[in-house]
Amino acid sequence: MGKEQQTTAGVTVVGAGAITALGPTSGHLWQGAREGRVAIGPVQRLPMEGLSTKLGGEVTDPVEPGRAYRRPEGFRERAVELALVAAEEAMAALPGGLVPAERFGVVLGTCNAGLLSGREWLRAGRDGEAPAPELPSLVTPQALAEVVGAAFRLRGPVLAVNTACASGANAIGLAADLLRRGRADAVLAGGSDAFSDVVFAGFHALQSLSPEPAAPYCAERQGLSLGEGSGMVVLVRADFAREHGLPGLADIAGYGLSADGFHATAPHPEGKGAARAIEAALRHSGVAAERIGYVNGHGTGTPKNDPAESRAIALALGAEEAARAPVSSTKSVIGHLLGAAGAAEAIVTAYALSEQTAPPTASFTAPDPDCPLDYVTGVARPLSTGAALSNNFAFGGANAALVLTRTEDAHRPPLPDTDRVVVTGIGLLSPAGDRVAEVWSAYARGESPVAWAGGLPVCRVDFDPEPYLTKRQRRRMDRLGQLGVAATVKALADAGIAPGGAEAEAVGIVFGTGTGPMEAMERFTVPLLAEGPAAADPAVFPNTVYNQAAGQIAIHLGLRGPTSTLSVGHATGAAALAYTADLLAAGHADTLVCTVTDALTDEVAKAYAAVGAASTRAPGEGDDGRFTLAEGSVAVVLERRSHAVARGARVLGEVLGHGMASDASRARLWDPRGRGLERAMRAALDDGGLTPGGLGAVWLASAGLRAADAAEAEAVRRLFDGCPVPPALHAPKTVLGEPMGVGGALSLALALHHTGSGDRPVLLNSSSLGGSHVSLAVRRGSGAEETRTSHATPTGETR
Known part of the structure; x- marks a missing residue:
């Protein structure tokens, strides 16, 4: 399509920023992940009465972005501010003015977007107040992307991706596509999501929350731990990075997407859909399965997800290669960041390649026969590999996988077989x-x-x-x-x-x-405002994510190819x-x-x-x-x-x-x-x-x-x-x-x-x-x- 020239050059991460429960920078994220330091603890900012857990990966550092945005007086949209803080760190790695604003894009992934703004709108209406007219302009995913773009005056493509818990990885993959097709010279990409009582009530209603810090892949796991935060990366083409002397943390070699077409919230038990995403990522990156020397797994700690992912890795890599590739879950230390998870975990994967160190899965105490892979436990493990895989799977059966390679290896993905x-x-x-x-x-x-x-x-x-x-x-x-x-x-x-x-x-x-999904959001949220978590309807909650309609289409019509939601x-x-x-x-x-x-x-x-x-x-x-x-x-x-x-x-x-x-x-x-x-x-x-x-x-x-x-x-x-x-x-x-x-x-x-x-x-x-x-x-x-x-x-x- 078109005359834009597809390039075989890699896409390099030249800047990374993060704010998570482990601290206010990507360095804090990597150091804490490498040490296996669990930052999942009692949640302070939200009422937790009536929930099956009191724990979460809460950001406790001040969230104070240096750039303003339009908001009602006295109100703050935390998802926006988390994204701005992470973006500021990532953008600091790129010399100012190097990339013209018209050639600099933004791709933001989020699961819940400005949910706090939407909740405040509904609360005011329920209480007979006139909601602040600025609130609707902060609710949607694109609103977050546009706030970030405007904050840095970036005037290239500005897009929001909403594949629930796969959003961050999908956003990075889409950003890499924009670069490879010559539609931008640099892209700020990643994800952001913030804590809310609405989300806690929803996962509580689904009986997914763990009373203890999540223990992915462990026989004694009890569910997931929610987290909040943002991860953002600045991506450029590898040849651009070399030309301008920009050091790279790692390269995004390729990505794959797929639809389970199976269930609104549960993964395919045999991992078939997730395996297709991994296989696609390998194919488009040109990285053979035997070269994958580390897997940063989705690893939520739920009974169904961890075995399904383990089977998916084995299906995609082959049993022998899967058995030797070390696997760990970053969610064990910061919780599940939902739409930001894929971005934060891609940053950890990039650091793992750069420092040749596999971080451990924290809280792992006993192996599970249904999760038979080589999970890194206890302490970090030395690596000797040039390629790694980062997985993220979501509600509605939306799967995304990223293949990352070491920048110094200068891996070149194959030229795609383009067509009209x-x-x-x-x-x-x-x-x-x-x-x-x-x-x-x-x-x-x-x-x-x-x-x-x-x-x-x-x-x-x-x-x-x-x-x-x-x-x-x-x-x-x-x-x-x-x-x-x-x-x-x-x-x-x-x-x-x-x-x-x-x-x-x-x-x-x-x-x-x-x-x-504003109909579902209203149906789910308004009862919570009056009655708390006891009013959470598990039948409605899955419909509150933006990609749920895509999942329903895939399930009812048997569509299992690549899926994404914008x-x-x-x-x-x-x-x-x-x-x-x-x-x-x-x-x-x-x-x-x-x-x-x-x-x-x-x-x-x-x-x-x-x-x-x-x-x-x-x-x-x-x-x-x-x-x-x-x-x-x-x-x-x-x-x-x-x-x-x-x-x-x-x-x-x-x-x-x-x-x-x-x-x-x-x-x-x-x-x-x-x-x-x-x-x-x-x-x-x-x-x-x-x-x-x-x-x-x-x-x-x-x-x-x-x-x-x-x-x-x-x-x-x-x-x-x-x-x-x-x-x-x-x-x-x-x-x-x-x-x-x-x-x-x-x-x-x-x-x-x-x-x-x-x-x-x-x-x-x-x-x-x-x-x-x-x-x-x-x-x-x-x-x-x-x-x-x-x-x-x-x-x-x-x-």
Whole structure:
């Protein structure tokens, strides 16, 4: 995809920062891990009454970042501040000004994001108070990423990854991809999560908490210990590091992703899904299994996870190689940092390679026959290896594995077998209809599907889940998951792929959501505010993580390929499609479905109104400079072109390239001149080998928010200044409503349906409210043989 040059150069960690229960720096983390010093103790900042444990890996050092961020007076979002502290340490390793701001990106992984801000919003509402209007701007994962980007004025790609406990590792892998494909020269990547009574109550309800410090892989283990903190790394390409004399801690040689497709919270007992992630990491890194001389395991200390991971390591490395590779769990000393775990543990793995020392698994007292590997216990062990593996597995069956190598070895990953990326199926659920033709017709006629709710005009999907999910299947699913499953079923049918079959098993799922699981978060949190942990519902808690819908899709449809979840605000749809295309182009899978979903709850609508974005007027009542809120779900099946042609798939279109940029400023949310979006559009054109004059149309991010729309208009005007025939401009969200994160995917569906641009390429723009911009270059058809002329939906209708 595109003309960006994939490089075989490694990706080097040139800066690391961490704040954990072991101390305020990455050095404290490594020293404590190497000594096996347990920092899991009585939690001081939270009430622990009614819980099955009093312990956690709490950060006790002052959390005082040197950079400010927008927040309500007297309120602090700890997840943001932990990330800023770790980022400050990591960024200090890079000389100021070495990398232009426009070439410096951010990828932040988090499980719970600004959960404390969301909790405070719900508490104020429950108590009859007016919640602070700044709170919603701190709740989402992208909000955290944008705070970090703005704090350091980084204006490259800014993305948030949300694969629950695999988020930190996934974020580092995605950051490495951005570097290898030339989309950035440096990326600040990692994860952050903070303690909250909500999370403790949830794991208590699942009966997962240990009354003693976690003892991973031990026969006497009793469960996990929660931790909090942040780990951040600065990554550059290895050749860039050498050119500028930047010492490396270790190299990120490759990573792998997979979906268990098994259970909402439990891993596959045989470790099959996790093994696929490890195998993929080895394949893409070019590191043979026998070279892995150390494994930093996921090692949570739960009865099911540790044996499953042990089997996964044996499956992926081979029994003989797995038996000789020393394994340890960092969670035994700092607890489970959730979305930050993969980042903190990658830092420990990097230090282990650099100092050739395997840290021990603390609290290990007796071997377990179900965990038969070589666990490092007692004291640290000398290593003699150039490669190591770091594993992280998550709720919803999302698995991530990183392969790290010693920088001085200058390992070069193999050049991937790149391919063009095509679209072969689309399914959607929209307030304007459940077929692309219906939605296009509503847009063309200017018909807005508006209803009133809570004093606001909103556009909601009239959705009957029965054709897609039985009542029993829906019992533990929220609306986000139900919409996502239904749209994915429709897209797979459109692509001619049967759910649950052998073909579907190789398919992966990249899920996107702008606002995330707010329905489940409200259902779980509000009772806790009144009744404490006794009110925690174990059936609802798993749905509070952002990637749970992706897990439900994988489970119900039998998808077990790579999986990831992105939440990039209103730019989510375009960002998720871009990531999907890059994964396919680099050979991580032959087929992926990208499903982008947002459910509009009353509480979400109130939050948009509080920040001054949601319109209070119905269409026809005058423009108030705000947008009409909508919800929806769009699923897009993308494939490597060679695979699509080989199976005789109908090709609807091709992804030619994409660009990402951020306005990144503490003073304002976006640049009023639209310079960030202009850079994203120009990068998309360059990636696709296109020129402005060759475009047939631009599908705008414009949704009715006056200041943002004016900035985009300026960017578009400059881009096409001098073009004798400017392209057509489409603004579907000004008619159909702003479907939050779904907008970019909806524009893709409409652009591939609309014949007005012929076969000329088009740009699809998306922008978050925090100033993150993504532009996709696509075109209808691809020159592939079209062997089918229509597709049947599950109800027998034709697109």
